[in-house]
Amino acid sequence: MREALDDALVVASLLFVAAAATAAVLTRDPARQAVVLSLLGLGLALLFTVLQAPDVALSQLAVGSAVTPLMILLTVREVRRRKRRE
Amino acid sequence: MTRRARLWVLTAGLLGTAALFAAACLRMPPFGGTWHPYGDRAVQAALLQRTANTVSSVNFDQRAFDTLGEESILFAAVLGTVVLLRRTSGERRVTPQPASVPPAVRRYAIAVLPLALLIGLYVVAHGQLSPGGGFQGGVVVATALHLLYVGVDYRALERVRPVGLYELADGVGEGAYVVLGAAGLLAGSAYLANILPLGTFNTLSSGGTVPLLNAAVGMEVASAVVVLLARFLAQALEIVDEKEEGRERGERRKRE
Amino acid sequence: MTVLPYLVAGWIFLAGVHGLATSRHLVHAVGCLAVTQSATYVLLLAVGYRRGGTAPVFSDTPPGTPVVDPVVQALALTDVVVGATVTALLLALVVQTRKRHGTVDPDELSGLKG
Numbered sequence: 259m260r261e262a263l264d265d266a267l268v269v270a271s272l273l274f275v276a277a278a279a280t281a282a283v284l285t286r287d288p289a290r291q292a293v294v295l296s297l298l299g300l301g302l303a304l305l306f307t308v309l310q311a312p313d314v315a316l317s318q319l320a321v322g323s324a325v326t327p328l329m330i331l332l333t334v335r336e337v338r339r340r341k342r343r344e
Numbered sequence: 345m346t347r348r349a350r351l352w353v354l355t356a357g358l359l360g361t362a363a364l365f366a367a368a369c370l371r372m373p374p375f376g377g378t379w380h381p382y383g384d385r386a387v388q389a390a391l392l393q394r395t396a397n398t399v400s401s402v403n404f405d406q407r408a409f410d411t412l413g414e415e416s417i418l419f420a421a422v423l424g425t426v427v428l429l430r431r432t433s434g435e436r437r438v439t440p441q442p443a444s445v446p447p448a449v450r451r452y453a454i455a456v457l458p459l460a461l462l463i464g465l466y467v468v469a470h471g472q473l474s475p476g477g478g479f480q481g482g483v484v485v486a487t488a489l490h491l492l493y494v495g496v497d498y499r500a501l502e503r504v505r506p507v508g509l510y511e512l513a514d515g516v517g518e519g520a521y522v523v524l525g526a527a528g529l530l531a532g533s534a535y536l537a538n539i540l541p542l543g544t545f546n547t548l549s550s551g552g553t554v555p556l557l558n559a560a561v562g563m564e565v566a567s568a569v570v571v572l573l574a575r576f577l578a579q580a581l582e583i584v585d586e587k588e589e590g591r592e593r594g595e596r597r598k599r600e
Numbered sequence: 601m602t603v604l605p606y607l608v609a610g611w612i613f614l615a616g617v618h619g620l621a622t623s624r625h626l627v628h629a630v631g632c633l634a635v636t637q638s639a640t641y642v643l644l645l646a647v648g649y650r651r652g653g654t655a656p657v658f659s660d661t662p663p664g665t666p667v668v669d670p671v672v673q674a675l676a677l678t679d680v681v682v683g684a685t686v687t688a689l690l691l692a693l694v695v696q697t698r699k700r701h702g703t704v705d706p707d708e709l710s711g712l713k714g
Contacts, residue, residue: 261652265376265601268649272608275642279612279635283619288627295631302638306676309645310655310668312475313399314676316467318641320483321684325569326634329684332576333627333691337698339580347707354621358614365610374602376651383648383669387656390670391663398656398667402674414678421685428692432699473659479681546659565681572688579695 264308271305289334292327299323394542395551400471403479404557408536412521415561419518422568426511429575431583440581442497453495460488468562472551478558482565490573498581507574510567517564524556605646613639626694626704630687637683641676648672 278298285291299322306315373379390401403411431437445453464484471477493501528537536553543550616636623629648669654661656670698704 264651269601269604272605272642275638276608276611279638280615282635283615283632286624286628288625288631291628291631295634298635298638302641305642306645309649310653311645311648311673311676312655312657313397313477313480314641314645314673314680316475316480317483317677317680320480320487321680322638324487325483325573325684326687328573329576329688329691330627330631332580333694336576336580336695337627337704351622354618358618361617362610362614365613366607369603369606369610372603372606372647375605375646376602376649378650378666380648380650380669382671383650383656383667386669386671387667390656391658396657396659398658398670399673399677402670403678407674411678414682418682418685421682421689424689425685425692428689428696473657475655475657477677479678483681483684568685572685576688576691585699 267308268305271301271308275301275305288330292330292334295330296323296327299326391545393538393551393554394545395554396473396546397471397475397477399475400477400554400558401551403477404471404554404561405538405551408525408553408557411557411561412525412536415518415521415564418568419514419564422514422571425572426575429579434586435583436586437582438584440498442499445495445497450495453491457488457491457495460491461485464488464566468558469548469555471558471562472554473546473548478561478563479565482562483569485562485566486569486573489570493577498577501577505570505574507571510570510574513567514564514571517560517562517567520560520563521557524553524560528553605649606643609639609643609646612636612642624705624707626697626706627691629706630690630694633690634683634687637679641680644672644676 275298278294278301282291282294282298285294299318302322303315303319306312306318386402386406387398389406390398393401393405395401395405464481464486466481467476467484468478468481471481489505490501492504525536528539529535531537531539533539538552538554540552540556542552549555613636616632616634616639619632620629620636623632648671650666650668653666653668656667656673658665661667694704697709701709703709
């Protein structure tokens with residue numbers, strides 16, 4: 259019973275991660291992509307938790323859902339600001 | 345090569361890789377199996393070293409030299425970013441205007457900030473016992489500090505965050521790891537060997553050098569993330585190109 | 601079920617590479633590289649999973665309980681954080697490219713300029 263539940267959770271989070279990764283690649287606007295990447299980060303953290311890897315989930319949660327998208331957004335802002343003025 | 349031809353090469357490459365990878369998957373040990381020779385040995389070794397969190401034992405004891413390499417990549421990447429994002433000639437630093445923050449956001453951010461900092465430090469300190477350690481806790485500490493930017497404004501963040509000090513701390517963290525490794529050599533054993541008393545299993549002081557290496561990595565990662573975000577924030581908010589600035593001023597005058 | 605996680609890891613990798621190769625914006629390309637990188641974490645943790653095993657932490661489980669493989673977790677864990685700093689380095693390169701060449705479209709960057 260418990261193993262069936264584990265398997266269901268693993269499959270559900272795997273499918274979510276696959277969908278989020280595909281969406282992140284297909285989102286061509288980098289600012290929107292940062293938001294999808296942050297969703298992907300959350301999905302990966304969830305997947306790592308159900309795969310019994312709390313250590314990895316913790317670092318993925320902090321890095322993937324906050325630090326990386328923030329840096330991408332700041333870069334987009336910088337690049338756009340320069341573009342607008344030309 | 346034209347765009348069209350490039351797309352064909354890409355498709356062929358992706359399909360080939362997909363076919364080979366799928367064929368390899370079918371011959372791999374099935375998912376969720378019981379055969380984990382390395383894992384079983386790592387668990388044995390971690391219990392012998394009285395480290396409750398096996399992952400920390402692998403990172404900071406059994407494979408500590410590998411982590412030194414990882415840490416050096418991190419250090420080099422931060423160094424490169426700092427060099428690339430410095431202010432160049434023809435650029436000027438401006439003071440960003442204070443922004444107004446909704447009072448609810450401000451209250452929430454200020455209430456959560458000390459809690460998040462504490463959690464980050466807890467995660468670093470308990471790396472040898474519970475899930476966590478220097479890498480994860482360091483990132484939590486660094487992001488917690490940035491709640492000040494969300495809740496108050498950029499100038500408040502700048503006041504509590506002397507970047508020079510964090511750059512120094514980044515170097516000290518990296519250096520401390522190297523020195524702790526050399527202590528193993530001085531004690532007559534190997535580089536990065538676990539030479540300290542192992543302590544009692546499942547207490548804060550267990551694991552020998554694991555908590556110390558954890559603290560060094562936590563310090564380095566926390567200051568690395570702070571420095572990185574500081575550089576990106578400065579680049580996006582503070583540094584302007586003088587030529588472009590002049591052009592913008594002209595445009596504004598025209599509009600008025 | 602016995603191969604699904606491996607195939608998902610492969611799918612994420614190929615999707616990321618596809619985005620990387622067809623990207624028209626360097627920041628988008630860096631984002632795709634982050635996606636590609638996450639495929640390796642999925643594959644590593646999938647290889648180390650043991651059905652019915654708990655997390656490899658013995659602070660509240662008695663030694664001897666079956667646990668999942670800690671070695672692959674240690675590999676993935678450090679790379680998550682180190683990967684983020686490498687992403688930062690690449691983004692800094694994008695900012696520099698923008699300053700020097702005035703564009704972030706990789707197709708417009710074909711010629712070498714001094």
